[in-house]
Amino acid sequence: MSGSAYGSRFTALNHHAASLHFPPSADLSRAVLIIPLRELNITFVRENGGNKQVHEKEQLKNLLAELEQLLIHANIPYPVYFAFENDEIDTVLADIKKNDAIGQPATATTGGYKLVIPTPEPKKVASPTITNIQGWLSGLKVDGDTNQLPTIAIVASYDTFGAAPALSVGSDSNGSGVVALLEIARLFCLLYSNPKTRGRYNLLFGLTSGGPYNYNGTQKWLRSFDQRLRESIDYAICLNSIGSWDNELWIHVSKPPENAYIKQIFEGFSNVAEELDIKVGLKHKKINISNPRVAWEHEQFSRLRVTAATLSEISTAPELLQGTGGLFDSRQFVNETAITRGVKLVAESLANLVPIGRECVDCGPMTSVSGLYQSNANLLDIRGKGPALVGWNWGNVWEHVWKELADHTDEVNMQHEVLEGVFTFYDSTSARLNIYQVASVTFDLLLLLVLGSYLIVLFSFLVITTRGLDDLISLFRRPPSRKVKTA
Amino acid sequence: MTMFHFFNCAILTFGPHAVYYSATPLSEYDTLGTSVKAALVYLGTALVKLVCLATFLQVSENDGFDPYQELLKALIGFIDVAGLYFALTQLTHRNISQNHKFQAVGLGWAFADSVLHRLAPLWVGARGLEFTWDYILQGLEANANLVLSISLAALGSLIWLRKNKPKTLIPIIYACAGIVATMPSITSSSFFPEAALLSPMKFRLPSSFVV
Numbered sequence: 001m002s003g004s005a006y007g008s009r010f011t012a013l014n015h016h017a018a019s020l021h022f023p024p025s026a027d028l029s030r031a032v033l034i035i036p037l038r039e040l041n042i043t044f045v046r047e048n049g050g051n052k053q054v055h056e057k058e059q060l061k062n063l064l065a066e067l068e069q070l071l072i073h074a075n076i077p078y079p080v081y082f083a084f085e086n087d088e089i090d091t092v093l094a095d096i097k098k099n100d101a102i103g104q105p106a107t108a109t110t111g112g113y114k115l116v117i118p119t120p121e122p123k124k125v126a127s128p129t130i131t132n133i134q135g136w137l138s139g140l141k142v143d144g145d146t147n148q149l150p151t152i153a154i155v156a157s158y159d160t161f162g163a164a165p166a167l168s169v170g171s172d173s174n175g176s177g178v179v180a181l182l183e184i185a186r187l188f189c190l191l192y193s194n195p196k197t198r199g200r201y202n203l204l205f206g207l208t209s210g211g212p213y214n215y216n217g218t219q220k221w222l223r224s225f226d227q228r229l230r231e232s233i234d235y236a237i238c239l240n241s242i243g244s245w246d247n248e249l250w251i252h253v254s255k256p257p258e259n260a261y262i263k264q265i266f267e268g269f270s271n272v273a274e275e276l277d278i279k280v281g282l283k284h285k286k287i288n289i290s291n292p293r294v295a296w297e298h299e300q301f302s303r304l305r306v307t308a309a310t311l312s313e314i315s316t317a318p319e320l321l322q323g324t325g326g327l328f329d330s331r332q333f334v335n336e337t338a339i340t341r342g343v344k345l346v347a348e349s350l351a352n353l354v355p356i357g358r359e360c361v362d363c364g365p366m367t368s369v370s371g372l373y374q375s376n377a378n379l380l381d382i383r384g385k386g387p388a389l390v391g392w393n394w395g396n397v398w399e400h401v402w403k404e405l406a407d408h409t410d411e412v413n414m415q416h417e418v419l420e421g422v423f424t425f426y427d428s429t430s431a432r433l434n435i436y437q438v439a440s441v442t443f444d445l446l447l448l449l450v451l452g453s454y455l456i457v458l459f460s461f462l463v464i465t466t467r468g469l470d471d472l473i474s475l476f477r478r479p480p481s482r483k484v485k486t487a
Numbered sequence: 488m489t490m491f492h493f494f495n496c497a498i499l500t501f502g503p504h505a506v507y508y509s510a511t512p513l514s515e516y517d518t519l520g521t522s523v524k525a526a527l528v529y530l531g532t533a534l535v536k537l538v539c540l541a542t543f544l545q546v547s548e549n550d551g552f553d554p555y556q557e558l559l560k561a562l563i564g565f566i567d568v569a570g571l572y573f574a575l576t577q578l579t580h581r582n583i584s585q586n587h588k589f590q591a592v593g594l595g596w597a598f599a600d601s602v603l604h605r606l607a608p609l610w611v612g613a614r615g616l617e618f619t620w621d622y623i624l625q626g627l628e629a630n631a632n633l634v635l636s637i638s639l640a641a642l643g644s645l646i647w648l649r650k651n652k653p654k655t656l657i658p659i660i661y662a663c664a665g666i667v668a669t670m671p672s673i674t675s676s677s678f679f680p681e682a683a684l685l686s687p688m689k690f691r692l693p694s695s696f697v698v
Contacts, residue, residue, distance in 0.1 A: 116616065436616040436617045436618075438616055439492070443618075444491045444492050444495055451495060458503060458506050458510070459506045459509070459510045460510075462506065462511050466511040466512055467512060
């Protein structure tokens with residue numbers, strides 16, 4: 001990133017294993033430390049850190065978050081791997097701990113385990129592509145109205161990043177946002193299909209990429225818009241992490257709260273929130289044009305003079321590569337009812353803004369949100385399985401999302417761009433670990449000694465029995481000199 | 488380090504043959520030719536056994552003990568004996584005493600057996616990182632096989648080469664020959680060594696974990 005290296009860029013591993021209970025004077029330079037996450041001590045990691053392998057375990061969200069930040073921002077000259085804990089690794093680890101407890105140094109001369117990961121060095125990814133997906137729902141055009149309808153945009157970014165990118169599923173950040181967006185799309189598709197409940201705004205749904213990287217995808221997406229379309233966007237609501245909150249949500253804006261549009265949005269949300277028993281706060285953060293750091297997605301909109309706000313459970317703006325859905329952000333930490341309430345909030349507010357006839361909003365979709373939500377609950381699970389990093393590894397998740405959006409909008413488009421900026425990416429995010437049980441060199445030396453003596457004994461035995469003892473002795477006696485012959 | 492282990496296991500497996508050859512008067516009388524010929528006869532015998540096994544043996548789905556199949560396998564084992572007879576009697580050896588002939592033939596036989604059945608697993612497996620006791624056990628098995636082959640050859644020479652045998656010992660000799668001939672099939676878990684040729688990777692592969 002901007003020429004400086006972050007994190008660990010080494011992958012190949014071929015070292016002996018050690019556990020945390022090593023004697024203080026042990027030489028760790030040729031060892032791999034296997035550390036179960038629950039025993040991890042952050043200060044230890046900060047000071048030393050040999051080659052590390054960390055096991056994933058629940059209920060350690062804070063520990064993982066802190067560890068991740070540490071790993072991301074430091075430049076680490078050796079590989080760090082995260083592995084899932086299972087029985088085999090547990091037995092291996094128990095063995096290693098036993099060995100270490102005795103005080104045997106785990107080097108090549110004693111027994112032990114050797115961990116080998118035979119991957120090549122990671123290569124730079126030449127031009128990482130980002131993919132934005134958008135869906136369009138047309139509003140109701142009243143006869144005689146020749147102006148273009150205004151648009152409301154609902155946006156969520158879907159990329160994640162973490163210390164172990166292959167494991168960063170980002171169920172809350174921003175899987176929750178993606179699911180909410182798809183759900184809102186579905187609800188409004190139902191509403192819009194009936195001309196009576198069709199609003200007079202177009203709805204534009206956007207799934208953007210490049211979230212952790214200063215929302216580069218959003219910027220590209222906006223830049224690709226037709227000028228008229230951009231000007232027709234009245235509001236943009238960005239969804240970011242609405243999966244694990246209790247009863248407080250924040251609306252982040254970059255325009256001052258006194259702005260009429262902002263007031264309108266906020267009031268709309270607050271009114272609905274009161275009915276749903278949610279507290280909604282307004283947070284204002286000014287944009288610094290000279291600072292390339294983009295903390296919220298709505299800032300990209302604001303930079304192009306579109307009114308936008310981000311709805312999130314996070315109250316303060318995240319730092320670079322923070323809150324981007326790391327290791328700890330898995331399915332179990334996401335609260336489905338929270339997402340449902342969030343969807344309700346946004347949908348009802350939108351319905352008020354759009355506006356849709358109240359009576360038809362109450363009946364039908366809104367009341368059965370939870371039932372219709374089931375299909376998207378599966379999406380959260382799928383998201384749990386398919387991490388996204390700059391649009392890679394999407395596979396069947398992408399197809400599902402595309403299909404969802406295509407089903408519920410009039411028109412779906414995809415846009416591929418190249419991620420620009422100061423980020424350079426390297427591949428090799430996951431590998432296969434081989435653990436071998438090895439015998440030490442001393443063992444083989446001993447074996448050689450034993451075999452040598454066995455063969456010598458065999459040889460002597462055979463010579464004695466077949467040729468007689470004299471022959472054995474004569475083998476070692478030098479033949480007598482033959483000086484006599486010359487005379 | 489792993490080449491070292493391979494070297495160790497190799498000398499355990501093949502060392503005794505070389506030692507036997509050099510320690511006994513076999514080397515003085517230069518009986519290498521006999522041993523080589525015996526080794527070739529062993530190869531031929533192994534091929535014939537393989538073909539017979541493939542032709543007559545049916546692969547049974549259930550792992551039950553089928554007496555007819557086992558009988559068939561034992562009969563095919565006697566092809567071994569026939570091969571040994573051929574090596575002892577039919578091949579023209581130079582003028583070496585009977586005493587040394589059977590030793591040379593037995594040695595050649597055992598050496599060919601070791602090379603055929605143990606060299607390939609050793610080369611492929613013992614050089615890996617993972618340590619197992621299998622190869623050392625295999626070496627010990629080769630040693631035992633050497634003793635077995637030489638005793639079988641001795642009994643064979645007694646039966647076919649010696650013309651004036653004391654009458655009382657004849658049945659004992661034949662009984663011993665019968666036991667020794669079928670001993671490998673009784674003791675070894677893989678019923679016939681030929682099976683090892685068909686499944687070369689019977690040794691455990693290193694365990695691997697997905698990261």
